[in-house]
Amino acid sequence: MLEKIKQEYFDRSTQIILIDKENKILDSDHRLFKLKTGTYLHDFHAFFFTLLDAFESDEKTQYFPSIKFEREGEDLFLDVNFTRESDDKASIILNDCTKYYKDLHQIYQIRNESILKYRISEENNRVLEEQRNFKNKFLSTISHEIRTPINAIKGFLEILTLTELSQEQLDLVNIIQNSSNNLISLIDDLIDISRIEAGKLKIDSKRFDFKAMISALEETYSLKCREKGIEFKLAIPKSIPQYLVGDDLRINQILINLLENALKYTTSGYIELRANIKKQTSSTIDLKFEVQDTGYGISDKEMENIFIMFDRLKRGINVEGSGLGLSIAKQLADLMNADISVASKVDEGSTFGLDIKLKISHNQSKSRKRKSKSLTELEPDKKFRILMAEDIEINQMLIMKMFRTHPEYSLDLAKNGEIALRLIKEREYDLILADLTMPIMDGLDLTHHIRTSENPKISKIPIVALTAHASNDEKEQTLAAGVNAYLVKPVNSALLFETVAEQIKKSKRSRK
Numbered sequence: 433m434l435e436k437i438k439q440e441y442f443d444r445s446t447q448i449i450l451i452d453k454e455n456k457i458l459d460s461d462h463r464l465f466k467l468k469t470g471t472y473l474h475d476f477h478a479f480f481f482t483l484l485d486a487f488e489s490d491e492k493t494q495y496f497p498s499i500k501f502e503r504e505g506e507d508l509f510l511d512v513n514f515t516r517e518s519d520d521k522a523s524i525i526l527n528d529c530t531k532y533y534k535d536l537h538q539i540y541q542i543r544n545e546s547i548l549k550y551r552i553s554e555e556n557n558r559v560l561e562e563q564r565n566f567k568n569k570f571l572s573t574i575s576h577e578i579r580t581p582i583n584a585i586k587g588f589l590e591i592l593t594l595t596e597l598s599q600e601q602l603d604l605v606n607i608i609q610n611s612s613n614n615l616i617s618l619i620d621d622l623i624d625i626s627r628i629e630a631g632k633l634k635i636d637s638k639r640f641d642f643k644a645m646i647s648a649l650e651e652t653y654s655l656k657c658r659e660k661g662i663e664f665k666l667a668i669p670k671s672i673p674q675y676l677v678g679d680d681l682r683i684n685q686i687l688i689n690l691l692e693n694a695l696k697y698t699t700s701g702y703i704e705l706r707a708n709i710k711k712q713t714s715s716t717i718d719l720k721f722e723v724q725d726t727g728y729g730i731s732d733k734e735m736e737n738i739f740i741m742f743d744r745l746k747r748g749i750n751v752e753g754s755g756l757g758l759s760i761a762k763q764l765a766d767l768m769n770a771d772i773s774v775a776s777k778v779d780e781g782s783t784f785g786l787d788i789k790l791k792i793s794h795n796q797s798k799s800r801k802r803k804s805k806s807l808t809e810l811e812p813d814k815k816f817r818i819l820m821a822e823d824i825e826i827n828q829m830l831i832m833k834m835f836r837t838h839p840e841y842s843l844d845l846a847k848n849g850e851i852a853l854r855l856i857k858e859r860e861y862d863l864i865l866a867d868l869t870m871p872i873m874d875g876l877d878l879t880h881h882i883r884t885s886e887n888p889k890i891s892k893i894p895i896v897a898l899t900a901h902a903s904n905d906e907k908e909q910t911l912a913a914g915v916n917a918y919l920v921k922p923v924n925s926a927l928l929f930e931t932v933a934e935q936i937k938k939s940k941r942s943r944k
């Protein structure tokens with residue numbers, strides 16, 4: 433039986449040939465190929481020329497794997513074994529390994545293809561990542577560049593409203609103010625998107641006054657609703673603790689977004705802001721905010737896309753917008769592990785929900801701010817000397833105009849940090865207003881030079897940074913560098929003078 437199986441195997445796959453030194457066939461079986469005795473093996477296949485040298489080699493046996501032959505139009509892959517039997521005779525064993533080599537080839541091919549596919553997808557990902565980085569960088573750079581001139585427009589408009597204007601002129605100024613506010617909020621949206629996508633938007637966790645946040649929303653939206661002829665309703669349980677811990681700026685941003693939409697897409701009826709306690713422990717609270725309106729509503733089809741960037745209502749309703757708000761709100765909610773939901777009926781209205789878990793502050797007592805006296809009360813006859821380092825002329829003019837209505841200050845100007853530093857060494861200043869982006873020496877470098885000065889009169893001067901880049905990272909970096917306060921352009925004059933007075937007072941107190 434064993435012999436029979438062996439025989440069958442050899443019959444199928446092996447041929448033995450006997451040759452002399454010149455490759456002449458002395459004998460052969462014919463299992464794979466019919467070979468005539470007396471003919472030359474290299475005439476049958478050029479590979480066998482190699483064997484002419486094999487006779488001269490010191491090796492008695494030699495092995496040549498995977499030599500390609502052809503039989504009746506079919507490729508065969510054979511292993512060839514050469515054995516020198518005597519000085520002038522050798523045996524050749526041809527072993528048919530076609531199936532083995534073909535399978536192997538296929539395995540290699542599959543492996544190579546998958547390696548290739550992997551490399552292609554890696555390359556595609558790299559290109560996508562590069563494009564995304566470029567888009568984010570482009571968005572954030574352009575947005576910051578646009579913020580600077582709008583800052584000037586807004587500031588001068590503010591000054592223009594303080595001059596004598598006819599009603600018609602006031603109406604026009606109002607329209608420009610509204611448009612520049614819309615432009616600024618669009619730019620802020622773009623900055624937010626680029627920062628969320630670049631993973632740079634960090635969620636804060638700090639104690640905040642929940643009631644104050646809701647009151648501010650109530651004040652703004654009851655007024656806005658009244659102007660539009662709709663009702664504003666508020667339903668907030670008194671039992672929600674006043675001081676919570678979380679990112680109030682971002683929660684506020686989401687609520688404003690939902691309220692603005694409710695206002696935009698409602699022409700009659702009401703808008704309601706509600707909050708409900710879903711669960712409360714001694715240290716946490718699960719809140720559900722809801723913003724309900726009686727507006728256009730959203731169809732099932734539209735509902736699929738409302739959280740997608742740039743997707744807008746298409747029912748021919750002429751309402752301005754960029755289609756960014758809900759997408760940002762959703763991404764902010766995700767960053768805070770919160771949920772945004774929506775239920776709506778066309779022509780009846782919509783209800784947007786925000787489910788969020790917050791911590792309850794251990795300290796529920798109001799932190800009392802010392803009522804600060806005005807600077808002039810503190811030192812009635814003194815004029816405080818301020819140095820402003822700012823390279824952009826229009827921003828210089830704007831701040832100069834603001835200071836014109838505050839005679840308790842005198843203002844000097846420097847075009848960059850280097851000039852500012854020279855002036856600081858020549859004169860005594862009560863405060864430095866420093867733009868962060870300036871040529872030659874920027875605001876951070878200037879701060880560094882001031883803070884490391886050996887002269888304590890210089891090293892202790894309060895510094896207020898002005899920036900067009902509203903980001904938490906930059907704020908932290910700036911404060912860590914020794915800046916005392918950080919204001920974002922377009923800066924409103926009330927906040928500017930409040931900050932300037934506060935910082936001067938603080939520095940006077942610390943020097944006493």
Ligand code: ADP
Pocket residue numbers: 693694695697725727728729730734738739743744745746752753754755756757758759782
């Ligand atoms: P925008 O309002 O700038 O278009 P949003 O991202 O805030 O962008 O909203 C996306 C879309 O969702 C809107 O264009 C509108 O179709 C729909 N939408 C959002 N809020 C409401 C609402 N309260 N009522 C009706 N439709 C809404």
